[in-house]
Amino acid sequence: MLLLDEKHRAVNDMLAAELAEVEARFAAELTSDLACVNDLVRHIERYRGKMLRPTLVLLCGTAAAPDQPIGDAHRTLSAVVEMVHMATLVHDDILDDADTRRQGATLNALRGNEAAVMLGDYLVSHAYHLCSALDNQAAARRIAAATNTVCEGELLQLANRYNWSIDEQTYFDIIDRKTGALCGVACRLGALASGAGRDVCDGLDLFGRQLGSAFQIVDDVLDLLGNEQIVGKSLGKDLEKGKLTLPLIRQLETAAPADRQKLLSLLRGEDEDRAERVGRMLINSDAVNEARNRAERFVQQAKGQLAKLPPSPARDVLEAMADAVLTRQA
Secondary structure, three states, X not given: OOOOOHHHHHHHHHHHHHHHHHHHHHHHHHOOOXXXXXXXXXXXXXXXXXXXXXXXXXXXXXXXXXXXXXXHHHHHHHHHHHHHHXXXXXXXXXXXXXOEXXXXXXXXXXXXXXXXXXXXXXXXXXXXXXXOOOOOHHHHHHHHHHHHHHHHHHHHHHHOOOOOOOOHHHHHHHHHHHHHHHHHHHHHHHHHHOOOOHHHHHHHHHHHHHHHHHHHHHHHHHHHHOOHHHHOEOOOXXXXXXXXXXXXXXXXXXXXXXXXXXXXXXXXXXXXXXXXXXXXXXXXXXXXXXXXXXXXXXXHHHHHHHHHOOOOHHHHHXXXXXHHHOOOOO
């Protein structure tokens, strides 16, 4: 995802060093005097994959003020947003009855829903405990507001389960709240911690939200058409739980009446090979390409926000990250 030429090597080296510090802060905050709690925390360390949100905090902080070093507030904010994100993953796996993440057993599959619920809550409570150490409590309020928005997005999606006539606008509202909000606040807070003005902070917040929406659309395509061994988590769960995503919404809106009825019959059925059959229908349609095109438009809109930043290697890496969202396979 990152640029590897000499011009950008210093940014990549900075990220590697700072993300190691963030991981150490994450682990230290979650350490308990109870072995059973530490066992659960160690299990979900595997969930930490791309560390997208901490990376956004660090990169936006650097891009907003290229001549300033990353500070302690950036590291704390990076750990906090990652804790909130990890909590959402744990809770999502419960809601989806998922049994695989990062090519290993989910916490709910391994230890049951009760332990998974409590560990998700443990992550959220520690996120706010760590956030309370910040001098600027405006950051804590921003993170709290974004977390509220994430929960609202999940509730909106739950309210539309098995709604076969959900429209695109409702879908975009769901993904903006569920995925975009936390990416947006990560970008905003990175810039805020570097002393950036409101215009830059607002622009980077929008960059993160649009990037997050593109990321989620690609994720939804992979859930329908991806390879579970490559993606590394249980697939077909959106379909199983009656959650219509953009490719299916587009297909239902544009298909000929007979094809639409066939797809609805599949969606309403309980055939074991339902996900595979739906996938075959989508491969031969324009719906997947249209979804990917919409993700590309989100990425282009996001990159447009970067014009508010001064030219720098960090800004270049942010642009490269945005482009990489469109080609990811996991």
